Amino acid sequence: MDIKEIQSLIKFVAKSGATEVKLETDEIKITIRTGSATGGHETTYVQQVPMAQAPITPAAAPVASAPETPAQKEAEADSKLITIKSPIIGTFYRKPSPDKPAFVEVGSTIAKGDVLCVIEAMKLFNDIESEVSGKIVKILVDDSSPVEFDQPLFMVDPS
CATH class of the missing domain: 2.40.50.100 (RNA polymerase II/Efflux pump adaptor protein, barrel-sandwich hybrid domain)
Structure with missing residues (x-):
């Protein structure tokens, strides 16, 4: 099951009005809960995370801002x-x-x-x-x- 299928399932459950749905396959186990005892709205998202990730290191020095590129201007227009x-x-x-x-x-x-x-x-x-x-x-x-x-x-x- 890929992430898009999981996201579609979460959206479907949220719209259906169900309070809890459990799905279990050989590869993955998912529980989605909506609504809580306090009347709030809670959704549990399950995502698959890659096993090997590079460590995140903080930047040593501040980076000077570069002039706007055409791609940045297009993103701003979008x-x-x-x-x-x-x-x-x-x-x-x-x-x-x-x-x-x-x-x-x-x-x-x-x-x-x-x-x-x-x-x-x-x-x-x-x-x-x-x-x-x-x-x-x-x-x-x-x-x-x-x-x-x-x-x-x-x-x-x-x-």
Whole structure:
């Protein structure tokens, strides 16, 4: 079981309302608990850690700040963007049907409630609507690709 499967399981348990789930295989044992006696919210995360790690040593001298690189400027610009994520697991489609145009393209202006794509899950086609207004900057998933819960689909500039 890899870390993505574990994370998906944790998210599923949290949304299901179950208070405790135990999973045990030959390789791993996981217990996930949500909710506590005090009414708070608690989730136990289990992660596999590599056996051999290099020791972490503190820096001996302070490092002078370097001039901003283009990658740093792009990262700063990306921090202003809003990421629209998949609310379900399924197959991502940019078009309502093969003979129709895509719902949105890079550069499209969208309003809250506009349909951005369709995700097919168990033979049901679910319209994914925008929760924000803005401009599509990036489309992060290819048409007809499988998507996971909470996977980034679009980057939107809200300004």
